[in-house]
Amino acid sequence: MVLSAVAITGCSKHHTDGAVGSSQLTAACVSALNDSFAQDVHPFLVKNCAGCHTNGGSGKTKFAESSVSLAWGEFSSMGNSGIEKVYNNAISDSHAPGVTGSAIESEATLAHDNYDATLSGCTSGIVAGTQTEAKILNLDLGDEETLVWNLSDSLSPSVSGMSGAFLFLDIRADAGGYYVISNPRIRTGPNGIIVRDVTVYINGSKVDIATLYRGVNMEIPAWTSESSNEGTLSLDSIILESAVSPSTELQLAFAALVAN
Ligand code: HEC
Known part of the structure; x- marks a missing residue:
């Protein structure tokens, strides 16, 4: 992918x-x-x-x-x-x-x-980006779930130092027929993680409206729990215009995601 x-x-x-x-x-x-x-x-x-x-x-x-x-x-x-x-x-x-x-x-x-x-x-000049593997959104209208990526084995290219680190994203198939994503967050293991610029892809195409997470530029400390403020990449919810359908795939990409 x-x-x-x-x-x-x-x-x-x-x-x-x-x-x-x-x-x-x-x-x-x-x-x-x-x-x-x-x-x-x-x-x-x-x-x-x-x-x-x-x-x-x-x-x-x-x-x-x-x-x-x-x-x-x-x-x-x-x-x-x-x-x-x-x-x-x-x-x-x-x-x-x-x-x-x-x-x-x-x-x-x-x-x-x-x-x-x-x-x-x-x-001092980190430039490499990475992306998560795609998750198939198998949601009926009204359903919601939390997508979870284990960052030590679901990034491409893979990133070293990600053991114990997980990325979470809440997603809802709105009754109106579109997806809403919210609360992207990272739980860290023994290493801190630097995150810059999160973009959303649906079926391999960048979602232009999903610019709200582009400004993310954070340094998350080691051993940050899933629900902490320190690991929360954004408090914004984003409405994705794409229609809810069983085979839809979602990925996140990062301008930088590196162990610190
Ligand atoms: C007598 C055997 C022995 C020698 C000689 C030795 N080590 Fe080790 N080293 C170990 C053992 C056993 C471990 C695993 C247990 C631990 O972490 O202490 C280890 C672990 C390490 C680790 C932790 C990372 C890892 O997963 O292996 C580092 C780093 C390390 N050694 C560096 C060195 C360096 C540098 C030298 C040479 C200057 C060296 N060691 C010489 C036995 C040795």
């Missing part, structure tokens, strides 16, 4: 393995991060962490695989905060005593700072 009208940063979907921010950063950024990882971070990880963070080892994420592309895929699965996690564990005396700790702090700092410089440059 591709919405050609949505400006989605092209190449991100060619980067597989959930590459860092592939859906939230431009292809150029992902490529720059991949290069920085290969040059600045990967050698450090292989040298110091391969005892555990490789296939068969006890470390959960296998970011110290000798293959750069495998290691990059693993590293990127941790999202944009991966570099901080790696750094913090690298300099921790208790994480893997004898391996991690102050002895490798200067090396770790160098790896961190080089990568982080590239990352900060990228995140």
